[in-house]
Amino acid sequence: MKTSSYAVARMLGPWREGTGPAHQRLSDKLRLLVLDGRLTLGASLPSERDLATALGVSRTTVGTAYAALVEHGYLATRARARAIVRLPDRAPAPQPATPDAAAIDLSVAAPAAPGEILHAAFASALERLPRHLGQHGYHRSGLPELREAVAGWYLRRGLATTLDQILVTNGAQHAIALLARTLLAPRDKVVIDHPTYPHAIRTFTEAGARLLPVPLGPTGWDAAQLRAAARDADLAYLIPDFHNPTGLCMPTSMRRGLRLGCPTVVDETMADLDLDGTGPEPVAAHLPTAISVGSVSKSVWGGLRIGWIRAAPSLLARVVQARPATDLGTPVIDQLATATLLDQDLTRRPAALRQLAAQRDALLEALAAHLPDVDAPRPAGGLTVWAAFPTPLSSRLAAIAPDHGLVLAAGPRFGVGGAFERHLRLPYALPPDQLTEAVRRLAHARQALTRGATGSHAPATVV
Ligand SMILES: Cc1ncc(COP(=O)(O)O)c(C=O)c1O
Structure with a gap:
């Protein structure tokens, strides 16, 4: 699959933000697009010349960025062919999004099943099944x-x-x-x-x-x-x-x-x-x-x-x-x-909604305590808080979070053109104590980023 220079430019969004030489910022952003799943494995990237034109930079900038990606295993090149997106197969290989069972998964906005209610519904369904057989x-x-x-x-x-x-x-x-x-x-x-x-x-x-x-x-x-x-x-x-x-x-x-x-x-x-x-x-x-x-x-x-x-x-x-x-x-x-x-009107269960509201409030309280500069509007319903950080860091946070026992879905997954790099979707489908712990881990991951750490975890499946 060919990815056009304009599609890549759109995905890159405001890629020049940050410090360091332009070719490094470009290769970092392209690497995050690969890790984030937005640049599909096996897709071919535009030629250096086409991408340079689309981004308004020199061909050398793109060439140096591509060379760094090849060196670290994120691109494969063959003579006279476009560069192909891949993942490194040797250290430092991208690790799975969930490194261990103790990680808290905030990439999924979905509740656990209400066991007894489901059991009763299936018992009743089994009784009615013979009519359909x-x-x-x-x-x-x-x-x-x-x-x-x-x-x-x-x-x-x-x-x-x-x-x-x-x-x-x-x-x-x-x-x-x-x-x-x-x-x-x-x-x-x-x-x-x-x-x-x-x-x-x-x-x-x-x-x-x-x-x-x-x-x-x-x-x-x-x-x-x-x-x-x-x-x-x-x-x-x-x-x-x-x-x-x-x-x-x-x-x-x-x-x-x-x-x-x-x-x-x-x-x-x-x-x-x-x-x-x-x-x-x-x-x-x-x-x-x-x-x-x-x-x-x-x-x-x-x-x-x-x-x-x-x-x-x-x-x-x-x-x-x-x-x-x-x-x-x-x-x-x-x-x-x-x-x-x-x-039986069991899709609106008052007790389940009260529990969900308590989880929402626990998440917002933890954010106010551990990440006070993050803007986290209170949703009137649903399963997620759309939190805005003061600086663009979402893809880098998602790539490093599993090192801190946390799985995140980066903000740009929810948009087009590289938007929402300042945002994170934080679901409150987990019990309050886990949400509080998740926010503590999030604050640690952010501190690590500020100290210059980088992560290379593959993207989580967003639900
Ligand atoms: C807005 C929206 N639409 C559709 C879906 C998919 O739902 P389902 O699991 O029923 O396929 C989701 C799941 O997260 C959702 O949030």
Whole structure:
């Protein structure tokens, strides 16, 4: 796969920040892009001349940076061929993101399962399974029982919904991928929140789409900017309910006026994680053409792998047509268990929400105590704090953190063009004592960076 000079320049973002000669800053930043997974292993880099032109530097600067990467094993070169991205295979080799079981993993924003509740749901599903055993078990739109239960979930949130408006998927990520496959052609333009959920970025990019990132401010979405970007777009993908990674929630007044002029996908994966009781009605209650994506991964357990799309039946028919290219349906027993959970309104459990709010508060308190210069706005819901450091250090922190018993996802994973190097997404899906310890380790890792230490850990899988 060829990576163009302009794509590399965009990923590099403001690479000149920092000290030392330009070629060293460039090779450091390219190395972090490799470690961070943004420069894919096996991809070919642009020629020295093309990258020098795109960056506005001399060919010598790029040549020296490439030579350093070759020397340390991050690039392979052959005569008259482009340099290929690789990882070093001898010391100092990149270590796995999780060096030992005692490391605290802050790359995953997902709760542990509520064991008893899941057990009961599967016991009930097993009892109802025999009714389905006489049939083939393939349901490309999902089991009617679960589609009814999802429609009930919308009704409880104030949005009347019929069974034929629901398609069951294998999680919300699958829903996003199916919609991308159905709605996008190469070179289509997709409006995204900036920052946003990393796997959506990846899905749209791999569909050949061009991304139109619209910045989220400290208080959230800018309606005028969204409308302006959407005028030129083929699709918009927004996360209005307890946004990942910022935790922001779009206010009702804005939901009412959300007419973007292009098909609009709203990802409601976090909708049930309303910690302060402020969650408004679904966007589709105000914008009937909205295509909604939902999931029980964050409200119950990611291991269920159940999500859905709520949309016009005509669009769902197109998605069903496209689906067999990727999969032939969702496991029946898991659908039956999820129907039980939804029918019993177990995706919003007050005790679980109180516990999550206590974890959020413990994380914010630890940040205030150990990293007082970090700006950490209090999210009204969801699973993550979007923390801003005073200086750009996120990728370097993520590369060094496992040496301090911590796994992090660097801020730029949540954006395009190398943005968010000052940010870290910090999930509060762990018990308070672990979160407090994680922040202590984070403060140590940051001190080590300040003393000039560097890390070479491979990127963690972000969820
Ligand atoms: C905004 C958002 N959408 C989709 C997903 C994927 O969810 P699922 O596990 O249901 O595929 C996530 C998971 O982190 C998410 O945060």
